[in-house]
Amino acid sequence: MNEVNREKIVSELKSIPGLKGIVGCSIGGNSMESAILLYYVAGELSDQELERVVRRVDDIEVSIHYNLREIDPVVHAIADCLDGKITIKHESGHPFGIVNSSYAAEIHYGRILWETPDRPITAMKKKLSAQEAYPEKLRQATIAYFMKEAALSLDNGHSSAMQGGIHYASGSFFQAVSSWVQVIHALNGKFLLSEKGGVKHANQLPITPKQFRVRVNQVYRYFAANNPKLAYCEIDMLESEMNVLVGSFAEAMEG
Structure with a gap:
């Protein structure tokens, strides 16, 4: 305009x-x-x-x-x-x-x-x-809330996927990734306007899993190919990297 x-x-x-x-x-x-x-x-x-x-x-x-x-x-x-x-x-x-x-x-x-x-x-x-560029209480709350949400979504999706419920597992993965996007923005001290384009924006931030967007898309391809085992191999690695990023941030805050 x-x-x-x-x-x-x-x-x-x-x-x-x-x-x-x-x-x-x-x-x-x-x-x-x-x-x-x-x-x-x-x-x-x-x-x-x-x-x-x-x-x-x-x-x-x-x-x-x-x-x-x-x-x-x-x-x-x-x-x-x-x-x-x-x-x-x-x-x-x-x-x-x-x-x-x-x-x-x-x-x-x-x-x-x-x-x-x-x-x-x-x-x-x-x-x-008034406090700072990105409120610290908001950062801490966002990380804690959405890391828990992601873990719960992945647990529910995993049990369903191994029983053939790929549709449910894909939806659970979407919820987990959307939660991670919230966490990644908080770790970087960035406000998130919308979930639309969230994975792309999270991929461009300094504190984020390696090749985040590519790996997220790959998981959906594994689900589409009805290969939940490969999907959850990648998901587990992503979740592990998210835990490391959050842990490193917490240590930096304490130090």
Whole structure:
């Protein structure tokens, strides 16, 4: 989206009652802002006015891709993250679920295009950055929570795979890898916006298993070939490397 179109969209959107902030954010991790996040107050946003504005924007041939964010739950999610509390909300279209830290990531990476005079988005950004670039309580909680989730998923999948349940095992592996992606980002002090493209992004970070993306894809090939033994040989090595990375990080923190 170019700057002229962005200004047109913002000038139209900011008049909507109940809207508190407009933020440009790359949901898929692309360096360009691919979506607009609209932060609003529950019960005050005018859906009819929003629809009218979107139609007006369409009439001037400017496409708009937006996502709504009720502001109070985002404030609470950030408070929980700073306090080391991890939650996942299961929602249609999100096979892994929405981790509360993703809302913090949107605030952290998002570019404020407009906000009300009380500056609620700026306030959330300041809370996130008040301690350090990546909150330590969030890092510790993410590592502990998702390493446990990964281990449980792999245990369940392994027993199923050896009985011919390749479909279930593949799903369990997906859950484990998605959990590892959360851990890898935390180890590197990076917020994770979405599970989409997570393996690719994790593969590019300094602290990550060797050839992470290639090996993850190889496991799916083994499952597709109905070869769970080879799949779990690779999975076991990946899990071992993840444990080493987490252990090395813990030692560095203690030292």
